[in-house]
Amino acid sequence: MVDSAELLAQFKPDSSGMPDVVDHVAVARLYGEPLFAMPRDLYIPPDALEVFLEAFEGPLDLLLYLIRKQNFNILDIPMAGMTRQYLVYVEEIRGRNLELAGEYLLMAAMLIEIKSRMLLPPKKMAEGQEAEDPRAELVRRLLEYERMKLAAARLNAMPQFGRDFLQAQVFIEQSLQPRFPDVSVVDLQEAWGAILKRAKLVQHHKITREELSVREHMSLVLKKLQGRRFVEFEDLFDPASGAPVLVVTFIAMLELAKETLIEITQAEVFAPIYVRLAYSLN
Structure with missing residues (x-):
């Protein structure tokens, strides 16, 4: 890393008050002092710039990516190969963001459990019933997540106001004609309702006496x-x-x-x- 004192000394102004550079325009300031060119040995920390080639929204998104990338049958997932690839990615993000890796570690434990259950003999079922596949619940969640993801992609592909198009607005100044406020149907209904309320308050009722013999x-x-x-x-x-x-x-x-x-x-x-x-x- 370049020391700030050495960096200032390199760009110290001459006796005329300005360094011998073109246009005498500073590109930056360091502790109040002007810099007229970018230093060549500027130090950038390794964690200051990261490039993510693949972004996943969660463990299910990562599993679905691995299945589609390897052309696995989602109804017959090879747990050993997919678990191995999944753990490689989890180990990668553990070194960068331990908090983010928490939910991925939970899914890794679930994959290992499913793999272990597949190695054990299946439970005895009643006659005529098939043994329960340990991957059934995971397959159901993956299929449901894929449907929601495809539906979200279709919605995102639709034109959206503010992103794909804007509302056209035209303002015409009419200085010679007075501009009156617009009156909607709701305004007329509220005005008519107020008149009816006032009319009910001033009703007259005349009582007459009928003489019967x-x-x-x-x-x-x-x-x-x-x-x-x-x-x-x-x-x-x-x-x-x-x-x-x-x-x-x-x-x-x-x-x-x-x-x-x-x-x-x-x-x-x-x-x-x-x-x-x-x-x-x-």
Whole structure:
């Protein structure tokens, strides 16, 4: 490494205040002093520049790369060869980034376990059932990861706003015509809703008094019974006339029964009720 004092001495300005270089323009400053050319023996630490030829997003990505590179059948993975290649890569990244190597070491332990299980005799299964392949779970995860990776690649290949195209915008200055703010349908709906709310707050309700005469309705009931032997109780009421009229008509019937001008009869329980004139029996 070049000492800073020697580097400054090499580019020390002359008596005129500027070094004997073209244009007298500094390309950099070191501790406040100008540098007018890059030093030839500049020291660069080895870890300052690293080139990654292959970038993997995780252990599954690395396994899939090794399988496709060696043209292995993903449904019949040769565990010995793939585990050997995988461990070579893990040893490489352990020396550079131990924290990053953690998840890769976990997958390496899983590969070694699968390889060990394949060396053992298979477990006895029921008659007609095949022995479970120790690689089945790993194959399922690899196939699922490959589907997701291909789907992500297809999505990434689609044109994206800001990366592949930009939105065209044109601004035209119209100084002679006033520019009014745009009004959307939602703005009109909110304005109309506010008007309806105000209208509900100022509603007027007028109450009128309807004068009904019990004597008048007593006469009406007697007219309906005149010339008829029996009249069913419900036929003496008109539901369309409103609740007040029905109440007054019922009171009028009670008054007529009290004065023994009408008779209200019923043959049995829950039978129809009939009304007739009391003096029609004479």
